[in-house]
Each structure stands twice: as C-alpha cells, then as structure tokens.
Amino acid sequence: MADNKASQILLAPNRTGAQTLIFHNRPAIASCAAIAGDMEGQGNFGEHYDLILEDDLWGEDTWEQAECKMFEEVVRLALTKENLSVEWVECLFGGDLLNQIISANFAARQLQLPFLGLYGACSTMAESLLISSALISGGFLSCAACAVSSHFCTAERQYRFPLEMGTQPTPTAQRTVTGAGCTILVQEGSACAKNVVVTHGTIGKVMDLGITDANNMGAAMAPAAADTICAHLADTGRSMADYDLIVTGDLGCLGSQLTRELCLKKGVDLGDKYFDCGERIFTAAQNVKAGGSGCGCSAVVLNAYLLKELFSGVYHRILFLATGALLSPDSSQQGESIPGVAHAVALECC
Amino acid sequence: MADNKASQILLAPNRTGAQTLIFHNRPAIASCAAIAGDMEGQGNFGEHYDLILEDDLWGEDTWEQAECKMFEEVVRLALTKENLSVEWVECLFGGDLLNQIISANFAARQLQLPFLGLYGACSTMAESLLISSALISGGFLSCAACAVSSHFCTAERQYRFPLEMGTQPTPTAQRTVTGAGCTILVQEGSACAKNVVVTHGTIGKVMDLGITDANNMGAAMAPAAADTICAHLADTGRSMADYDLIVTGDLGCLGSQLTRELCLKKGVDLGDKYFDCGERIFTAAQNVKAGGSGCGCSAVVLNAYLLKELFSGVYHRILFLATGALLSPDSSQQGESIPGVAHAVALECC
Numbered sequence: 223m224a225d226n227k228a229s230q231i232l233l234a235p236n237r238t239g240a241q242t243l244i245f246h247n248r249p250a251i252a253s254c255a256a257i258a259g260d261m262e263g264q265g266n267f268g269e270h271y272d273l274i275l276e277d278d279l280w281g282e283d284t285w286e287q288a289e290c291k292m293f294e295e296v297v298r299l300a301l302t303k304e305n306l307s308v309e310w311v312e313c314l315f316g317g318d319l320l321n322q323i324i325s326a327n328f329a330a331r332q333l334q335l336p337f338l339g340l341y342g343a344c345s346t347m348a349e350s351l352l353i354s355s356a357l358i359s360g361g362f363l364s365c366a367a368c369a370v371s372s373h374f375c376t377a378e379r380q381y382r383f384p385l386e387m388g389t390q391p392t393p394t395a396q397r398t399v400t401g402a403g404c405t406i407l408v409q410e411g412s413a414c415a416k417n418v419v420v421t422h423g424t425i426g427k428v429m430d431l432g433i434t435d436a437n438n439m440g441a442a443m444a445p446a447a448a449d450t451i452c453a454h455l456a457d458t459g460r461s462m463a464d465y466d467l468i469v470t471g472d473l474g475c476l477g478s479q480l481t482r483e484l485c486l487k488k489g490v491d492l493g494d495k496y497f498d499c500g501e502r503i504f505t506a507a508q509n510v511k512a513g514g515s516g517c518g519c520s521a522v523v524l525n526a527y528l529l530k531e532l533f534s535g536v537y538h539r540i541l542f543l544a545t546g547a548l549l550s551p552d553s554s555q556q557g558e559s560i561p562g563v564a565h566a567v568a569l570e571c572c
Numbered sequence: 573m574a575d576n577k578a579s580q581i582l583l584a585p586n587r588t589g590a591q592t593l594i595f596h597n598r599p600a601i602a603s604c605a606a607i608a609g610d611m612e613g614q615g616n617f618g619e620h621y622d623l624i625l626e627d628d629l630w631g632e633d634t635w636e637q638a639e640c641k642m643f644e645e646v647v648r649l650a651l652t653k654e655n656l657s658v659e660w661v662e663c664l665f666g667g668d669l670l671n672q673i674i675s676a677n678f679a680a681r682q683l684q685l686p687f688l689g690l691y692g693a694c695s696t697m698a699e700s701l702l703i704s705s706a707l708i709s710g711g712f713l714s715c716a717a718c719a720v721s722s723h724f725c726t727a728e729r730q731y732r733f734p735l736e737m738g739t740q741p742t743p744t745a746q747r748t749v750t751g752a753g754c755t756i757l758v759q760e761g762s763a764c765a766k767n768v769v770v771t772h773g774t775i776g777k778v779m780d781l782g783i784t785d786a787n788n789m790g791a792a793m794a795p796a797a798a799d800t801i802c803a804h805l806a807d808t809g810r811s812m813a814d815y816d817l818i819v820t821g822d823l824g825c826l827g828s829q830l831t832r833e834l835c836l837k838k839g840v841d842l843g844d845k846y847f848d849c850g851e852r853i854f855t856a857a858q859n860v861k862a863g864g865s866g867c868g869c870s871a872v873v874l875n876a877y878l879l880k881e882l883f884s885g886v887y888h889r890i891l892f893l894a895t896g897a898l899l900s901p902d903s904s905q906q907g908e909s910i911p912g913v914a915h916a917v918a919l920e921c922c
Contacts, residue, residue, distance in 0.1 A: 225763075227660045227715075231602075232759040236711040237662070241686045243712040252581075284906050310577045312587070313775055321671040322900040323691050324908075327778055331911045336591045336775035338699060339913075341673050341691035349688060353703060360710025361586040362593040365577075380902075409582040413575075425663055425686035428677055550672040552730075556634050558674075561681045563689075 236359070239457025241450075242424045248572075249358040250415035251533075252365070252406040255300035256526035257292050259374065259400025262514075265504045270526035271401075272299055278375050278400065286324065289373035292402040293318065293329035297369050300404040300525075304414060306365075308333060311406070313357070315350035316369040317341050319398070319517055320380060325371050335367070343546030344443075344472050345426065346370045347403060347521040348565040351542075352423035354407055355567065364408060371402035372516030381551060382436070394438040396474045396500055396515035403521025405529070410572075418532045422568040424454040428548065430561035436554055439515055439547040440477020440500070446562035447473060447545045448484035454541060454566050455490060462495055466537040469528060470564070471520030471544035472500035474513030499523040520544040532571045540569045586709070589807025591800075592774045598922075599708040600765035601883075602715070602756040605650035606876035607642050609724065609750025612864075615854045620876035621751075622649055628725050628750065636674065639723035642752040643668065643679035647719050650754040650875075654764060656715075658683060661756070663707070665700035666719040667691050669748070669867055670730060675721050685717070693896030694793075694822050695776065696720045697753060697871040698915040701892075702773035704757055705917065714758060721752035722866030731901060732786065744788040746824045746850060746865035753871025755879070760922075768882045772918040774804040778898065780911035786904055789865055789897040790827020790850070796912035797823060797895045798834035804891060804916050805840060812845055816887040819878060820914070821870030821894035822850035824863030849873040870894040882921045890919045 227233075236244050255272045258265075263274030273295075280288040293316070301308055314333060317340040318325040330337035342349040350368035357363045375385055377398035383389040391397070408415050429449050433442040447470050455461060462468075473481055478498035485492050499520045500513040524542060531537045545564040554560070577583075586594050605622045613624030623645075630638040643666070651658055664683060667690040668675040680687035692699040700718035707713045725735055727748035733739040741747070758765050779799050783792040797820050805811060812818075823831055828848035835842050849870045850863040874892060881887045895914040904910070 225655070227657065230656070230764045231660060231714045231762045234662070234708070234711045234714040234759070237713065240662075243707075286902060286906060305575070306580070307577070310581060312584070312590075317691060320900070321902060322693065322898060324898070324900045324903045327898040327911060327913075328903070328908065330913075331778040331780050334777055337778055337913065338703065338775060338915075339691045341667060341689045343672065353688065353707075356710055356712050357593075357703075357706050358584070360706055360712065361584045362706050362710065363587065364581045364584040409584070412581045414580045425688060427684055428681040428687055430681050548672060548674070548677040550670070550674045552636060552671060553674045553678070556636060558678065561677060563677075563680075563687065565688075 242457035248419040253304035285375040345546030348544035372518035398516035401518035403525035443562035444480035592807035598769040603654040635725035695896030698894035722868035748866035751868030753875035793912035794830035
C-alpha cells in the first residue's frame, strides 16, 4: 500500500493513541442505582445497594422475568432517586448475558425509550458508558441511561447446568452476580449533574490466550483486562500515579492475580491501587470459590459503591474496566477457546 | 416533578426531535462489500455481490465457522477493494444473530481491532452505522468498520429446528439470508471518502403489538419499522418528497405490507418509494415463502446494491432502516410475545 493513513483519512481530534477517546466536552453522572440479590446483599457492599431482593424470583414466575424486572426497576430507581423523569432519557444503552439480551430488550419495551442494545458479555457496563459518553460529548444526546443486569439462576441455566442438577462448582468457578446497575449521564454543567465526569474511554480488543475451561473465566478475561489497562495508560501518557484506583469487573481471585502478573510483564505495577469487583463482592465466609462474575458484578459495585466514593471525594480518579468472557456453549462444543474483551472509562471527581 | 427537562439538563445541539441525531460533521462511506450464499447469489441482487459462496460451509467444519469466516472476510474485502489497510480501522462495530454474537466476536479476535459488540437482532446493520457515524461525527474516530452477518443454517439450528429434521416452512415464514456486509466510514473530506454521507440517525424504540408466532417475524417487526419511519420524518420535518427511497431490512412480503398500512394510518403514504430488502432479495421462482430475513439481508442489499446506486447518483437520498425481531426461544417458551426494533440512517449522495 503506497499511501499511509494520514494522507488518506482525516484524523479525529478527540482521540489519543490507538484505542482511546477523549471527552473534552465531559459527560457527568446525574444519578446511579443498584439492585442486588439476597446473597449479594450479605456481601461486602451490602450496605450500599439501593434495593436487595428477598428471593431470586422477586414475585415473578421465572428467573428470566425477575432479571428483566431488575433491569427495568433499576433504571426507574436511578431516575426517581434524583427526581428525573423517564421521558427525559433520550436513549437507553445496555445489555445482559441472556441470549438475544432479553432482559434488556423486554425492559426497553416497558420503558418505551429509544434503545441501543449492546453485547459485550460482562464488559457491557463499561461499553455502554463509553458509547453513551461519546454521544453526549458529541452533542447528540442530552441525557442517557446505561444499564445492565445478570442473574445467577438464569446464567447457570443458559451457560452451564440446570440448578436442579445440584452440580458442584469447581475451585476456579465464579458465581454470577444477581444484580442490576444503572448510571444516568448528562452534559457537565446541567443543573442535575453531579461532581463526577467521564474523561476518557478506551475500546478493548478481543484477546484470546487459548483458555477452554468454562469454569475458569477469570483466566480467559485476564489478557484482555491487562491489554486494555496498558493501552489506556500508553494512549493517555498516564501512569499508575495518575489514578487513585484501577478497578476491573469480574476477574475473580484467579483472574485478577493473572492480570497483575500480565501488567507487570508489560511494565505496569498495579500495586495496592487495584481491585477486582468479582474478588471483593462476596465475603470469604460466603465461600463462593473464585468470586463473583456477570455483567451485574461490576455494575452494582460501580453504581452502589465506586461512584459514591467519587461523589464524596474519597477517590478523585478511577479507571473502571468491565471485562467480558465471550463464552458460548455452541462455540465451546465446536472446540473453540474463550476470548475476552475489556473496555475502560476514566471517571473523575471535579 | 416540579422542574422540567430544559431547566435541569443542557440540551444537545446535534439532535432534532425525540429520537434523531444530526451529523453536521458528516461521516462518508469509504468502501463497502457484501458476501452472499449460493441461493442469494441466484436472487435479484446476484450480479452485485462481491463474492458468492459455492456452498454453506465455505471450506469450514461447521456452519458457525463459515459464518464467522464470512464476517472476517467481508471486512477484509471492503478494505482491500479500496486499498485501505486493516490497521487504519480504529473501531469495528457489529454483531450477528447467534448467541453471544460469536461470529462477530471471533472475527474481531482474528482482525485484532478494537471492537464494540452490538445486539439489535436484524437491526444491527443500521445500529452499527448509527453509532459509528456519531463517533466519527463527534471526532472520536477517523475510520470505522461496520459489519454484520447471518447464515440460514446457523439461524435455523438456533432459533427453530435442526435442518436435519426437514421441517416444512409455513407460508408466513422467512428464510434467513446467508450473507455478510461491511461498510467502512471515514470523515467527509478524507481523500478516500466517496460521494455518499450519513446525515441523520434515528434510534428506534422497542415496539410490541403482541405477535407470538416465531414464523411470522414480519408482523412482529412492522410496528417498529412504521414507528421509526414516522418518528424520523416528524423529527426532521421531512416528508416522503424528501426521499428517493425508503428501504426496510427484512420485513418480507407480509411485514412490508403491514408497514405500509401502519404508516398510512399515521398519515405517511410510502407509495412507490418504498421497498423491503427481504421482499426483494429472492426471486419469485425461488419460492422462499414470505421472503428473506436475518441481519445479512439488509446488510448485503445495502452494501452490494443501495450504496452503489447512491455512488452513481441513481438515488440521491435514501432512508435505510434495519429491523430486528427480538425473538428468543427462551422468552417465547415462557409465553412472551416478540417485540421488534428498527433503527434508521439517512444516506445522501453529495
């Protein structure tokens, strides 16, 4: 190829490095909410959730319907908490782990909002924040809602074994979090904007180091997490010193340890400024093997805990990554390995 | 609620009406490509496809692998056709109909591009064009690839019955198109930009009039198609006179007729300026019941035929909608109806 990119394509101004968008016109958080299952309610962030379910069905006939209800209610809750009207939301972004993202689709039907469905497996919370931030920053939306959900019982039924079988988890298995989280974004300067803005988004690549064990998702996602963290730092010229905290979504105990090691190999020492939501969400006494997983895992920790710590100034700058294992029962049965992807957004108290 | 939206939220400048984004800084098409199955190759647009498969497996072991190969190859083909390098693509947007969008995910792994996975069922081609156009228009990306795929054999296996059963289609059934399409977008003014730009995007709402027959997807999607067409015209203040053509994705013979009727009820007469890709893609002699469906249906017609007609000035302005039936075997078995969604982009020869 004779011509190079710069001679062929006008370069984008709001962009740095290979994978990172810069939001000069910064989207701000207007509200957030998190709904969690009963077991999650007994975990480390129990006191922070807006609502804790008493049981897995939440008055519905099926677990799938309960998950859909969580998705819808967490959006309504995030809005009513701050006296915002559902009609003000110009677009709902989100997804879930179920085939055809039925939780999100059916909730979007109930909410009657313009809806862009996303599938990034457990990376969807960060993916929705990244895309909606770009649309707000670009002046295309005034107000966006980002929401995701996951449910232990629906995920087990779809991805592994029916719960009725009573299959024992392996030591490397993670427990899908029953929970839903929602973040409401508006333009900075809006009367309803809080003091936290999204400054950057880093789009992940699909990485695959050949993990084939569906009970070791942390290992499948770790390469993508490490790649996106290092890409973000390289793209922005930032270092660990620029962040109070780097948080990944649901790598669990094993995956987060691997992420530390992979980052260290690339010259980034995560040190004591790093934690993984899946590793932290349950207490040791709850004995959930390698930790929590699912879209809901990072979504409830972000919307119940991390954003509050930013609002109150405990943290000033956080890099939030959600990590997705692109696991499919069909592709696994056809001998494929499990690729992973991780997207990141930089959140800043201002 | 005491306060209204305008007093609480800074309004977005690049937006009109309730659902429509305006791309003042216009993304332009740099290239496009379409790969189609053998049966599609014998259809009405056969002469326009860049590549026609000789069989459903395309040298792979499984249909799923063949679909994934189509996805990857259509992106590479769109780039090589115009002498563009894969490394210049800053983000790949797309999805497919398979659970966990495995065709898109595994293709993204092979291409090693930053990737944002979308799920809008058969609306994904328009959804990816809409989101990527906003990111280019907002100055966040210089070059984006939008791609989707579908495959008759993988879709039947997942959504209906294994092909080996030899189930007879009902008269209202549509045939999932085996095909993949890719559009490459850059900023207008780029040396590689062609004379077609994206001027608007209209985000659809999830609509549901209670259709429960998985063999009548056209009827399930028609309300969403009509709603988005009318919303687009209302938002932009345009009428049918402003468009040379309005094209929907895969409503088929029945769904497109219903869309005409629903639009007419809302005061919009689609007249002879409307066609549906699903209705047109096969010939009458091919006897495929109500027509074609699947993400690939609108994607191959857009990228093989419609864009060429815009490049050559046969048409000056087209409203392109892709329509998705949010069908899930699980939700259907739990008694749910089939909601639909439709997203639109306005394409203009300049």
